[in-house]
Amino acid sequence: MTTYDMSKKRKRDLEASEPNPGATAEAKPRKPKKDKSKPQENRNEQTESSEYPETKFASLANVAETDTTVEESVVEAVTDSMEVDEPVVPKDVVTDRSSEKPSSKKDRKKNRKDEDLSTGHLSILSKFDKYRAEVIGSGPKAAVKEAIPEEPLQGLHPLPQPDQAPIPKVDPNSVLPSYLSQPTTVPTSQRPPFESFKLPDLLLQRLEKLGFTNTFPVQSALLPLLLPDNRLPPSTPRSDLLVSAATGSGKTLSYLLPILASLLNRVVPHTYALIIVPTHELATQVQRTAHSLAAGTSLKISTAIGTRSFDVEKDHIIANDVGSTGADILIATPGRLVEHIRNNPLFTLRHLQWLVVDEADRLLSQSFQDWVEIVGDELQKPFSTEDEQGGFDIKSAGLRIPKRAADNVRKVILSATMTRDVGRLAGLKLRRPQLIAVDDIGGQEISMDGSDNDDEDQGTADKGLRELNSLPSTLEEHYYPVSNATQKPLILAKLLSDSKTKSGILVFTKSNESASRLARLLELLFAKKLGKKRKGSSQKDWSIAVSTSDKRKKEISANTTKFKASTIDILISTDLMARGVDLPNAQLIINYDTPRNEKDYIHRVGRTARAGNSGITWSLVEDSEARWWWTGIGKVRRSNSDGIKKESLPELNDEALQVYEEALEKLGREVRGN
The missing domain is CATH 3.40.50.300 (P-loop containing nucleotide triphosphate hydrolases)
Known part of the structure; x- marks a missing residue:
């Protein structure tokens, strides 16, 4: 063998012993070098295969395009991220190796790696197909939903609104509640006849006999507010009243008439009305007027003012076995009233319907044995759960416990100089109070x-x-x-x-x-x-x-x-x-x-x-x-x-x-x- 032949044989052995360039390229893709002088045509040469391109993934989220655009963008983005660079085979190397047999164990191992890589690619492509189907299936719907134009509403007009109620003028520097700072005024010229009000015939006859035909201004203002209203249920709560009117203007008659009208049909005598006054003289005067109006009725009117002994007075204001029917209307001074509340166990205010305080400014400015607090506590006491006569337990029968007297009583506070001191009025515990002033603000x-x-x-x-x-x-x-x-x-x-x-x-x-x-x-x-002595007359x-x-x-x-x-x-x-x-x-x-x-x-x-x-x-x-x-x-x-x-x-x-x-x-x- 010549030297030339030996060299040629050694060359073939060396080529057979070297690794296959094609297999190596497929197993380990090489990173192409960036060439800044040429345009970026092939995306496989721009990024590494292990990096997922952010610019292509952003196109997956944009589903506001048409069906074709969405599908193409998704396919392109995922495909680019999963492509593997193809091996570059030299021209002098034969690429067709189908007829060649593996020459060593290394070649067989490389072939198994190629098969595993192909199987992984197929798995990734399968997941991609599922993901693409989901994106393509939801993308067009969202795009269509957003593409639907919003139709303008037709035939809708604003509903007619009522006129706004006038807003009362309020003094920003005032510390008074509205019912005190803005009273209801009554002109002094207002004097309609008593017949224009819904008074019982018996009371109208008594008024005519006493010579009263026309009302005074304070009476014309209070009678509509205090007389019973048949249009309302009996349990309907009504406002408490404060009344400011001059002395001698007829305040006594303005509260006695509604009280008598509400008690004419009473059956069992109890203390239904309590009138508190500061002096004995005023109590006697109110009693005399009430007797004149209630003549011919069975109503009993009595006083508790201390002019009689306590035991004698006690028999006149409460029902007992001796034969006294008690007082339906009790007129009392505050000191004597407190004495009965404390020392008379049979005296009670649980049936009270009317509480009248006349000359209120004087009664509220003085303590009088703390009558305001004591009367208020008496009205706040809950009713007994047992019947007074038979001892029947209401609670055991499943019935509702009765209310307190304070829930039913109507309060009328009167004076010629009505105080606007909120602290003094607070003790009376007024409900929805209303102030009536006769020609005060207009004066x-x-x-x-x-x-x-x-x-x-x-x-x-x-x-x-x-x-x-x-x-x-x-x-x-x-x-x-x-x-x-x-x-x-x-x-x-x-x-x-x-x-x-x-x-x-x-x-x-x-x-x-x-x-x-x-x-x-x-x-x-x-x-x-x-x-000076006048002519024709003696001094x-x-x-x-x-x-x-x-x-x-x-x-x-x-x-x-x-x-x-x-x-x-x-x-x-x-x-x-x-x-x-x-x-x-x-x-x-x-x-x-x-x-x-x-x-x-x-x-x-x-x-x-x-x-x-x-x-x-x-x-x-x-x-x-x-x-x-x-x-x-x-x-x-x-x-x-x-x-x-x-x-x-x-x-x-x-x-x-x-x-x-x-x-x-x-x-x-x-x-x-x-």
């Missing part, structure tokens, strides 16, 4: 001197909790400035002597001592005949009496009776007679001493000009008190456009001053006991 506010001091004195006149004040429209007010306070008794005697009014005169002082001293000085001065001898808290009740009651009968011409008193006393013949009210506040003034002058009658008031004001009058009483709202008339003092000659000095000396000797 005129007139200063005595005609000046406008609102900017300077507004802080004094209005504290934010101002009372609801009201004066009779038929009241004539006169103001007398007194520069020398030591001459006030002489000035008053001279005014009375020159006046046309000779009877029905009520004089108010600040203390019991001042009332007694003034009464004696007037008697001494009148004895000297200070007044009148005045009859003077004193009613103060240091007097016995019998004496006070006797003086009141004589004054009503005009047996007494001048009655001098403290504020004891300012409330709860009806004096029909009172023609002239004199404020000898300045009242403590606007409320006392209103109640004092309210003893006259009652029930639409005319009346006159004089006020003797010292110079040191004048400013308070301008900012206090002068600011009270009035229906009378004339306001307060400022008058001049009578002339005092030397003779009158001499008589006055002699009267003072005699009074001094009497006091000293000489």
Whole structure:
């Protein structure tokens, strides 16, 4: 063998011993080199086979194209990510190896790897086909759903809306609830007849017999709100009322008529109505009016005011075995009422339907043995579960336990100077309260001197909790400035002597001592005949009496009776007679001493000009008190456009001053006991 032949044989052996380039390329795909000079045409040469291209995967999520676009994008993305680079075979290498036999174990092992790789590719392609079917199946539906245009609604128009209710004006600086800051006002000209209301025939007959045909403004406002309404179920809760009306305006009749109308058909006597008043005199007056209206009925009206012994009074207000039927309507003072609640075990308020508080400002401003809390607790007590007569257990029978008395009672709170102090009213536990004011807000506010001091004195006149004040429209007010306070008794005697009014005169002082001293000085001065004697008439001898808290009740009651009968011409008193006393013949009210506040003034002058009658008031004001009058009483709202008339003092000659000095000396000797 030649050298050439040996070299050729060694070359073939070396080629046979080297690994197959094609198999190696298939088993381990090589990473192509990036050629930046040529365009990227083949995607197999751009990325590695192990990396999933993010740009192609993003196209899978975009299914808003047509069916063909979705399918092509999915196929292209998944196929590109799964392709394996094809081996690059040299031209001088034979690629057809079908007829060749494996020359070694390495070749057989490489062939098995190729088969495993093909099987893996088939598995991946199978998963891809399933995934493509899901994407293609859901893609067009979503695209179609979004492609459907939204049709505009046809024939729909806004429904007609009712007019918006007017929004009440609210003072942002006010701390009062709406029912106090915005009361319901009633004009004084509103006086319809009683027949226009749904009153029982029996009560209409009694009113006609007593001479009442037309209502007063407060009655015309309260009767529709308090009378039973047959259109509503009996259990329908109704509002509690607060009433501000001038003294003598008919408040008593406005709550007695609804109470009597609701109790005319009662069967078993119980305490159905409780009327609380501050004084014995007012309680007696209310009882007398109620008896007049309830004449001819079986209703019993009684009082608990302490004028009788406790045991005797107890028999008159509760039913017992002796034969007493109890009181259907009980009129009580707060102190005596608390005594019955605490010490009378048979007395109960569980049947109460009406609770009336008259002269509420005075009753709420004083404790009176904490009557508000005690009465409130009594009304809050739950009813007993056992029947009072047979001892029947309601709860054991599966029946509902009865309600408390507070759930059924109707409350009416009245005053000529109704307080707007929320703290005082809170103890009454009012339900849906409503405030009725008779010509309060609509009245005129007139200063005595005609000046406008609102900017300077507004802080004094209005504290934010101002009372609801009201004066009779038929009241004539006169103001007398007194520069020398030591001459006030002489000035008053001279005014009375020159006046046309000779009877029905009520004089108010600040203390019991001042009332007694003034009464004696007037008697001494009148004895000297200070007044001018009229032609054809003799000088009148005045009859003077004193009613103060240091007097016995019998004496006070006797003086009141004589004054009503005009047996007494001048009655001098403290504020004891300012409330709860009806004096029909009172023609002239004199404020000898300045009242403590606007409320006392209103109640004092309210003893006259009652029930639409005319009346006159004089006020003797010292110079040191004048400013308070301008900012206090002068600011009270009035229906009378004339306001307060400022008058001049009578002339005092030397003779009158001499008589006055002699009267003072005699009074001094009497006091000293000489």
